[in-house]
C-alpha cells in the first residue's frame with residue numbers, strides 16, 4: 001500500500017500542516033514532515049475534511065441499473081468527497097430482506113470506492129402493511145441499523161409505533177419520508193401561489209408537518225430514535241425545534257436542493273436563495289421536470305428557514321437524496337416524470353454556498369454527525385494520528401460550471417446544469433487508498 005504525504009494542507013480550516021497517510025491511517029501530522037517512500041500531494045490552498053457521509057442516497061441497484069449502479073453511484077459519491085453513503089431500500093426487489101441488503105453491501109465492497117451501508121425497508125415491499133424482517137437485516141453481514149420506506153411514508157401510526165418499538169432493542173433508527181398520502185393524491189408541486197398560477201395540483205406543507213408532529217410524539221412515547229428525511233418546510237423546522245426542546249430523540253436532514261431552489265423554478269424563474277448562484281443562471285423553460293422532486297421545492301420563506309435551521313443545528317445534517325432517473329423517466333411531460341434529483345457530486349459546493357467557509361460546521365453537518373447517526377465508526381473523524389484515513393481534499397477557491405454529461409452518475413438529472421458552483425474535490429481517500437486524485441476517480 002502506497003504511503004501519501006499531503007503537504008501544507010488546512011485541516012478543517014486550521015493552519016497549514018502536513019498529513020502522512022500510511023497503512024490505512026493518518027500516521028502523522030505536523031509541519032515539515034518528510035517521508036521518502038511516500039507519494040507527495042500538494043495541499044497548498046486546500047482544506048482537508050473528514051470524508052463526507054451521506055445518510056440518504058439512491059443507488060438503484062438491484063433493479064434500475066440503467067439509472068445508476070452501486071459502482072457508478074459510489075464513483076459519483078467519491079467525486080463528491082464522500083467516503084460512506086447509506087443506500088435507500090426502494091430498489092427492485094425492495095431491500096426488505098437480509099438477502100437483498102447483503103447483496104447491496106457486497107456490491108459496495110466490490111466497487112471499493114465508498115463504504116455502502118444499506119438501509120432496510122420498514123415494511124414488506126414498502127407497501128406500508130406488514131413489518132419487514134428488521135431483525136434479520138440487522139443481524140445480516142450488512143448490519144442494518146437504519147430502516148426507511150423512503151419514497152413512501154409509513155402512514156399507519158400503529159405500524160410506525162411497532163417499527164419504533166422493534167428497532168429500540170438494538171438502538172436502531174426509523175427514517176421517515178414524511179408525507180401524509182391522503183393529502184398529496186395527484187400532487188405535482190408545492191401547494192401555493194405558484195401551483196395556483198401554473199394550475200398544478202399542490203403538495204401542501206401540512207402533509208409533511210402533520211406526519212413529523214405525529215412521529216416525534218410516537219418516538220417520545222416509545223423512547224426510540226426517529227430520523228426525518230428531506231425536511232422541506234418552515235413549519236417542519238418549528239415542529240423539530242419543539243421536539244428537541246422536549247428532549248425527544250429525533251434527528252433531521254435537509255437536502256442541498258431544498259437549501260437553494262424554490263418553487264419559482266417550476267414556473268421558469270431563476271429566483272434562487274443565493275444571488276451568487278443565480279447570477280447569469282435561469283431555468284431553460286418552465287415545467288422543466290428536472291425540478292420535480294418529492295418533497296417538492298418550497299417557497300423562499302421555507303428555504304430561508306431551512307438554511308437558518310441547518311446553521312443552528314435544529315436540522316442536524318445535509319443528506320443528498322441522490323435520486324438518479326433514466327432519461328425516459330425524467331425528460332418527459334411534467335405529470336409523467338419521476339420525481340428526484342442528482343446530488344452526490346454537487347452537495348459540498350451547495351453547502352459551501354449556504355454556510356460559507358465555516359469548515360468546522362460543514363464537517364459537523366456533512367461528516368461527523370451523519371457518521372454518528374449511522375453508527376459508522378471509522379468515518380466522521382477529523383484527520384489525526386491513528387485515525388482511519390477517510391478524508392477529502394477540497395479546493396475552496398475553484399469554480400466549476402456544471403455540465404450534466406460530465407457527471408460520473410449514469411443519469412443526468414442534476415438541477416444545477418449550467419450553474420457556476422464554488423469548490424472542487426481534488427482528492428478523496430478511503431482508509432488510506434485514494435479513490436479520487438487530481439479531481440478524477442482512480443477507477
Ligand SMILES: NC(=O)N[C@@H](CC(=O)O)C(=O)O
Nearest residue numbers: 058150151293294323339340
Ligand atoms: N426524492 C424523490 O423525489 N425521489 C426519491 C424517493 C424519495 O426520496 O422520496 C427516489 O427514489 O427517486
Ligand SMILES: [Zn+2]
Nearest residue numbers: 150151177229
Ligand atoms: Zn423521500
Ligand SMILES: [Zn+2]
Nearest residue numbers: 088150151321
Ligand atoms: Zn429519497
